[in-house]
Amino acid sequence: MEFTFDNNIPIYIQLLEYMKIYLISGVFKCGEKLPSVRELSGLFKVNPNTMQKALAELESTSLIYTERTYGKYVTEDRELIEKLKDEYANTLAKSYFEGMKRIGLGKADSIKYLEGIDE
Amino acid sequence: MNNMELLEIKNLRKTFDGKEILKDINLSITGGKIIGLLGKNGAGKTTLIKLINDLLTPTDGEILINGKKIGVQTKKVVSYLPERTYLNKQMRVSEVIDYFSDFYDNFNADKAKRILEDLDLDTDSRLSKMSKGMQEKVQLVLVMSRSADLYILDEPLGGVDPATRDYILDTILSNFNENASVIISTHLISDIERILDEVIFIDKGRIILQSDADKLRKSENASIDEIFRRMFRC
Numbered sequence: 011m012e013f014t015f016d017n018n019i020p021i022y023i024q025l026l027e028y029m030k031i032y033l034i035s036g037v038f039k040c041g042e043k044l045p046s047v048r049e050l051s052g053l054f055k056v057n058p059n060t061m062q063k064a065l066a067e068l069e070s071t072s073l074i075y076t077e078r079t080y081g082k083y084v085t086e087d088r089e090l091i092e093k094l095k096d097e098y099a100n101t102l103a104k105s106y107f108e109g110m111k112r113i114g115l116g117k118a119d120s121i122k123y124l125e126g127i128d129e
Numbered sequence: 130m131n132n133m134e135l136l137e138i139k140n141l142r143k144t145f146d147g148k149e150i151l152k153d154i155n156l157s158i159t160g161g162k163i164i165g166l167l168g169k170n171g172a173g174k175t176t177l178i179k180l181i182n183d184l185l186t187p188t189d190g191e192i193l194i195n196g197k198k199i200g201v202q203t204k205k206v207v208s209y210l211p212e213r214t215y216l217n218k219q220m221r222v223s224e225v226i227d228y229f230s231d232f233y234d235n236f237n238a239d240k241a242k243r244i245l246e247d248l249d250l251d252t253d254s255r256l257s258k259m260s261k262g263m264q265e266k267v268q269l270v271l272v273m274s275r276s277a278d279l280y281i282l283d284e285p286l287g288g289v290d291p292a293t294r295d296y297i298l299d300t301i302l303s304n305f306n307e308n309a310s311v312i313i314s315t316h317l318i319s320d321i322e323r324i325l326d327e328v329i330f331i332d333k334g335r336i337i338l339q340s341d342a343d344k345l346r347k348s349e350n351a352s353i354d355e356i357f358r359r360m361f362r363c
Contacts, residue, residue, distance in 0.1 A: 016352075017319060017322055017353065017354060018350070018351055018352045018355070019346065020343035021323055021346075022343050023343075023347075051302070055298075055299060055302065056302070057163055057324050058307070059161065059162065059163075059326050060326070063343070
């Protein structure tokens with residue numbers, strides 16, 4: 011996969027977003043060991059120091075933790091991940107309704123459109 | 130990560146024919162970082178780089194690498210990619226590899242060969258027979274295959290296509306070790322800024338700014354390229 015970065019936003023913040031989505035979607039599962047900083051920076055094609063910074067931020071929100079000398083792991087707290095997923099889902103839903111509102115459609119109509127979408 | 134000063138420049142001045150090209154440069158760089166030396170054409174980037182490589186003599190001031198004055202000892206730990214090639218283009222890639230092996234104790238020929246193999250490059254071909262982009266790749270691979278403390282790349286992206294540019298950035302990222310630092314000089318900021326830890330702005334022979342790249346983006350809400358353009362609008 012190709013990752014794109016917007017130069018106007020700190021790169022570590024964009025990495026943080028990518029990582030959160032990986033945690034929510036279960037690419038990195040609860041309690042699982044994360045790849046090393048080197049491997050992750052290779053995956054995203056970013057500077058390892060920037061990757062390290064993103065991981066430090068992730069750790070400060072307890073989504074991941076460091077097992078001394080063994081590496082970094084995803085939290086075992088499933089609720090924490092669910093909460094994050096819920097936040098993201100809410101934001102996405104809100105932005106959908108806001109967009110529909112701009113073209114004059116209310117909530118009920120917007121939901122109809124959602125139901126009409128084939129997955 | 131290494132916090133000792135890898136490169137320290139104190140009150141450095143350089144004049145040519147009475148004209149001051151570099152004015153009172155003070156810089157300090159620690160290990161483990163990728164640093165962008167950013168400035169317009171003629172800002173003094175290449176002069177500064179040549180001074181660090183002992184190819185020019187300072188008019189005033191001093192340059193220390195790992196605490197030592199520049200000279201034979203420091204040249205061993207600095208791997209330099211000049212803006213213009215110094216290689217004889219009639220040489221074959223295999224000959225250039227031998228040449229580097231003879232010249233530098235810390236050159237890893239196997240590593241260079243391995244990376245060049247991934248490029249599907251025939252090491253029997255002469256440099257002169259290769260595209261400009263391929264020549265640039267070969268030289269970068271050679272420079273990055275030395276195990277040095279400081280890599281200095283002068284305009285490594287000059288005139289290459291986007292695919293080659295991505296290859297060059299990936300090569301830099303995957304080959305720098307955590308104690309070494311890489312200084313990349315360029316005026317093509319947007320192409321390179323995502324891999325930089327730190328940026329140094331140089332203009333009219335002076336260092337205008339030295340900052341962490343992401344901190345600068347955050348405080349100015351803009352890309353490094355945009356911040357640079359705002360500062361030096363002509």
